Structure formats: C-alpha cells, structure tokens
Amino acid sequence: MKKFFAFIITLALAANLYARHYTVVVSLDGFRWDYPQLYNTPFIDYMASQGVESGLIPSFPSKTFPNHYTLATGLYPDHHGIVGNDFYDSVTKESFSLSSKAAKTDSRFYGGEPVWITAQKQGLHTTVFYWPGSDVKVKGSYPDKFFKYDELPRLDYSQRIDSIIHELEKPASSRPELIMAYFDQPDASGHLYGPHNKHTRKMVAIIDSLMQNLYNRIQQLPVAADVNLIILSDHGMAWVAKEHQIRVMPYLKKEWIRKISGNVPANIYTAEGCADSVYTALSHVDHIKVWKKADIPAYLHYGSSPRVGDVVATPDVGYYIIEDTIDAGGTHGYDPELQDMHALFRAIGPDFNHVSAPHFHNVNVYALICRLLGITPAPNDGNIKETEILLKESLKSGGNS
C-alpha cells in the first residue's frame, strides 16, 4: 500500500513537473503604476488580491518603443539599440522614426533576442499581437504568428481578446506556449488629457473591464489552470503645462548641430568638435539637465550606443523640449526612477505567488518569462533573482515548465 502511494505521488510530481503552462503577457501602454489607486479598476485589484501586485521601473528613456523592446529582450535600450522613439545612428548615418514605416521595421536597428525568438529556438510556439518589434525580422525570424502594425484595419481590442482565446483553444500540438499582446491605451488618453483627468479615468475603467473579460474567458477554457497571465505596462505618464515648454535653439548656433531627435529627452547629435559648445551653452538653461554622452549617470545605463546623442538634454518632470508651442497634456520619457514614470505589473496563475512586491526594473521581465516557459534565456541585463519572490517554490531553482 505504501509503495502504491509513493507511486501515485511520484506520478503526480512528474505530471506537475512536465505540465505545460501557457504564458499570456498583455501590455497596456502608458498605464501608470498608481492608476489602480486613483481610479476604479476592479479586475486589476482582483489580480493583486489573488496574485502578484508590483510595479515596473522603466528603462531610460521611458518611451514606448525602447521599453517594449527592453521588456522583450531584457536589455537596456542602450544595449538593444532602440535608444528612443526617434534617433539617429552616427555610424550608419541612418535615422529611426516611428513615423517611418520602413525604418520602424528595419531589422538592422533591432539588437538582442526577443523572447518570442528565444522561445521559438527552443521548440515553443509563439503568437504576438502588435508588440513593438514583433513585426520585424530579428535574428532572421518572426514570431510563429504576428500582425503587421501598419497593416490596416488592425484587430480592434475585442478582436485581440477573441484571438488570444482562439489561440488557447487550439489543439495542444499547435497551441502557443507564449502569447503577447499590445494595447495602445491608456497612453493615448494620458497624452491628450493628462494622467489626472476624467477622460483618462474612463479609459482606465474601459481597459480594466476588457482585461476582466479576457480573464473570465480564459477561466472557461479547458487549459484555464495552466495559464499564467501577466498584465504590465511600459511607462507612466506626467502632466505637462502649456507654458512648460523649453526652447533650446536660442542658445545654440545652427552650425554646431547635425540633428536633434526627441523631446523628452532630446538626443543632440553635434557637428564634429562641437559637443563642448553645445554642452556649455545648455548647461545653465532652467529645467533641463544636460550631459555629454560620456558623463550620463551610470544608473541610466545610457550612452554606449552610437545612436545616443553626443549631448543628451532631459527636461525636469512636467517640462518639454520643443521649439514649437505645445498643448497642455501628458507625456513621459523622463528619468525612470521618478514615480510618475513607473509602470504597472500584475500577474496571476499557477506559477505565481500571492505577494505584494517592491517595484523592479523592467530589464528583469525577459528572464522571468523565460523561467515561466522553462527555456534558457539569451544573455541579458536582467537577473532572475530580482523576480524569484514572485514565483512559486517549484520555479525558484530554475525548474521546469
């Protein structure tokens, strides 16, 4: 009899060890870490009450493309190469811009190894809905299934949720172990109205109920007990008043400048030998911090890439570097350590503890997803030790599933 029980226990352990868990990662662009404290978010609160409640410290600059690609690769923007939403490469003399379809999908800009490629190389299936970088051939590959962001009409929000459910309903042999999906709200509302506004409040509530719907439908699937769901965001949002515009050109000579990319921060690519002049001219301007590339503080992990400006100017939170006039509203891109820039992190599922954990740097998300999938991560800037507190005991020692 004793033997029999031992056998059953061994079987149960083995089944648990080799059970395939599915990981669904949803990114809600610009969802500040504290929206659940400010607004009505019953589902995000439910996740906190049953699973992981934490927040993410973005990487510099706290912009959408650099941070989504950091979440996917575990590398700082300075190391994966997407150093801004707009930038210039001083070696190849080429520019990257979100407004250029060709540049945005040019693989030469994308370094590192996104988690969908790491997973694919180790035999897993992946489906990715609109995650920045997922419609780009990186290391010669795309996710198994992906969607081109610029191909219209895009799947709307409910279609994305239907499609995630549809993926999880597939037969085990073709069901993706990793599903990632991107939603561009509440970032757009945050920009238009600022983070503290009734329209943003309304959008946060809409997004929360969409996520509730996704979760409820996952719960009705045969694989429900095997699905880990992570809901996170790329950065926060801060209020910018109309009069908080900083013009830098009045301090500079045109011949010093090759190009200026971005506003928060501004990467300033200088003409040969002019970095000192630009730095000196800007170093006493109110409400900005200016660094020569080599002097950017180490905690920002920024400045080794040839795509970072020779001089980098960062406005104080709530300010904006631009020559034209601006409308009041929200923006981001500031020092990631500022709480206004922190992002959401919630997780629930068979491999997650019920825990409230301090905010952690978003370079650690890649290794966390690899651990959940039971795959070996590519070299990255994160450390699994930073997130082990979130995980069940069975996953702590580098275990399976």
Ligand SMILES: [Zn+2]
């Ligand atoms: Zn944004």
